[in-house]
Amino acid sequence: MATSSPLLTVRDLLRFAVSRFTQAKLSFGHGSANAYDEAAYLTLHTLHLPLDTLDPFLDARLLPEEVDAVLQVIERRVTERVPAAYITNEAFMHGLRFYVDSRVIVPRSFVGELLHEGLEPWVGDSAEIGPVLELCTGSGCLPIIAAHVWPKARIDAVDISPDALAVARRNVADYKMEDRISLYEGDLYAPLPAGAKYDVILTNPPYVNETSMQALPAEYQAEPRIALAGGDDGMDVVRRIIAGAKAHLNPGGALVVEIGNEHANVQAAFPDLEIVWLPVSAGDEQVFLLTYEALPG
Template sequence: MTPPFLTVRDLLRYAVSRFNEAKLSFGHGNANAYDEAAYLILHTLHLPLDMLEPFLDARLLETEMTRLLQVIERRVQERAPAAYITQEAWLHGYPFYVDERVIVPRSLIGELLQEKLAPWLNETHPVQTVLDLCTGSGCLAILAAENFPEATVDAVDVSADALAVAQRNVATYDLAARITLYEGDLYAPLPATRRYNLIIANPPYVNEASMHELPAEYQHEPRLALAGGSDGMDIVRQIVAGARRWLAPHGTLIVEIGHERDYAQAAFSKLNLNWLTTSAGDDFVFMLNAADLNSI
């Protein structure tokens, strides 16, 4: 009897069909069924993730085929994000270990860090100290350390489980000497004398109504890292309210709020939020300088 599948191309077609049939949701690194299938196949076969074409007509071993079918079915049956299946997530060219203790990295702040926050940061005041609030997997703290090589970085999360993942990623990038992890509620665990040139935060910001509508894939992620209260701004309000105390005189606060711009504008109507341009648009990340916070 001829096996139903022979090549990588066969399994790719099958996976795309299964994912579309199951009406899976995407957004944890891949935007569609094809990209998701290609990633899972290449990762499972230990092939370069940017090199599908040369292997499309390669014959699969029976053991490889079995393993791939198991991965495809797990994605369909469990509706788990691909990153939890592979325990790997990529953010702006950097791979990170992830599991269900943390949300899958996808922050737009990462791309701003790659540009060293140009042109918004004042070059006359170099970034020497960074605070990453709600650090989760530690991905933004690591990107900050990589892109501001003279800076030390403090990273805070209320979840001990998340910090265990962050610690693993910090060790992978050999940044333990420059990144310090703190367990606690936002600014609470920080040394009283610390001041920061840059505070970044990708906090829980999903409003309660949207939480009830999240696809199954997102429900695998920790609710603690997603839910931001009735308007999504519960944690964001605390971050903004405390920022002036912790910023250096010319420091900058950068906060990601997803699709909640209207709620953010309403919550901070007395502040002049500066919305930064990202690949997703101008509605997702806002900036405040220390001077902007003097009025609260």
């Protein structure tokens, strides 16, 4: 049963949420960058209002049960310290909505940002990109974005986690892309069809070094460790991806790898590789590219 509350309007709830989130010292970065943006998102989502339209509803008086519903979401965010996306079961990248839950990390990738522009000019003409491989696919967001920007692409996506692939399968089905995206369960290249070759290999692999893993805020610790932890220097999976890439690329192809804040560890691990750092909104040390010719093997 709905309870009485002195909070009557969207504005009241928004103010209260910001205060609670700030008081609890929540961490953000899973779609929202600060307490206000997250409060607005969770309030609008819970009230089934357009996520991009706040002002017209700020002073709307709410039903008691609506107030209670928003307060419950606010308290869950504070007490459970999980990403907001796990509460709403949705995340957005470049205008596309994806289903998410605690079986996958919340989609956030600078590779997605680069894909939005077709990765041109680094991988050639978007209209001519054919077979594509994505490793460590998680929720399947990157293959879906790639399929939107590369009209001829046929994409294989791999993850070692059957739970993650269940989420990816749902997202691929939501976008009706089963005929263009194939999902494989296994360890990196192992489950791929024999002799498969690709124009582009994309990956946002586990790359967080162990010291940083131990310091992650609770919201990030709530995500699957297998999707984040990259060993002592963060490069355990990246090394294996690079070692096997050339055997799975067509001549003239490229490997694109996201490594977050691990730039120094990449430089230390691969001092002899001709790495091309790709500029993104966070700078030019988040994503690198290796051409077919530059890859070992």
